[in-house]
Amino acid sequence: MKNKNFQVGDKVELIDDNVSGIVTKVESDEVSFETSDGFEMKVPFSLVVKTGGQLDIDLQDDNLLQKLKSDLNPKRKGPSQKPMRQQPAMEVDLHIHNLVDKTSHLSNFEMLNTQLEHSRRKIEFAIEKRIKRVVFIHGVGQGVLKAELHTLFRRYDQIEFYDADYQKYGLGATEIYIYDQ
Numbered sequence: 001m002k003n004k005n006f007q008v009g010d011k012v013e014l015i016d017d018n019v020s021g022i023v024t025k026v027e028s029d030e031v032s033f034e035t036s037d038g039f040e041m042k043v044p045f046s047l048v049v050k051t052g053g054q055l056d057i058d059l060q061d062d063n064l065l066q067k068l069k070s071d072l073n074p075k076r077k078g079p080s081q082k083p084m085r086q087q088p089a090m091e092v093d094l095h096i097h098n099l100v101d102k103t104s105h106l107s108n109f110e111m112l113n114t115q116l117e118h119s120r121r122k123i124e125f126a127i128e129k130r131i132k133r134v135v136f137i138h139g140v141g142q143g144v145l146k147a148e149l150h151t152l153f154r155r156y157d158q159i160e161f162y163d164a165d166y167q168k169y170g171l172g173a174t175e176i177y178i179y180d181q
Contacts (some may be wrong), residue, residue, distance in 0.1 A: 005050060006031045013051045014171075020051060028156045041166065089164075089175060090135035094145065116148055123156065123176070132178055135164045137161065139172040149174055 006012070006026045012033050013020040021041065025032035032042045045065050094115045096103050103111060119136060138145045151178055153161040164173035 001092065006048075011051045012048045014041075015047055015049055039166070057159075089114065089135045090122075090126060090131050091135045091137060092119065093137045094119060095137070095139060112145060112148065115145055116152060119149060119152060123152075123159070123178075125159070126178055127156075133175060134178070135174045135175045137164075137169060141169070146174060164174050 001081070006023055007135065008023050010023040011020065012023055015043060017034055019041070020060065021033040021035040023031055023033045024040070025042075030042055031048055032040060033048070034040055095114060096106075096111045099114055100106065100111075101117055106114070113121055115138075122136075125131075136149055138149060150161065153159050153174075156178075158179045159176050160179070161174055162177045164175040
């Protein structure tokens, strides 16, 4: 679906996630934007909405563009920077069809509990085997599983979590880093 409504300099936000930024490039069916965190994202038009009009700036003026980017990147408290990564991460796919043979007899509550119990077992396994990085592939959906996973991760003092590599997993995965105790 072509969309001529996006222009370089527009303020945009992802529909299903709290990610916003400024359009840096518009292609035939995708828009690229720099997030307020300083990351470059490229997504289909259907996943992004314009939240503000075109910025009244000369995008050729590098000083002005840098100031604008710094204004959009407020210093905020939150998780620390991603730790250095040496070994590849263990991947845990939490899509329900990978965990059980039949889903027709399960309620949503039972499926969620199955996914969370599987996640807990994988965390315990990773801690026991001294695996530092684990990527939990939860999908995008309504965000219920992602929220419950974050609650589970917070129960462990030695775990830090953050969105997994967007280029590899899109928006549907969370990576944890397990510190030595």
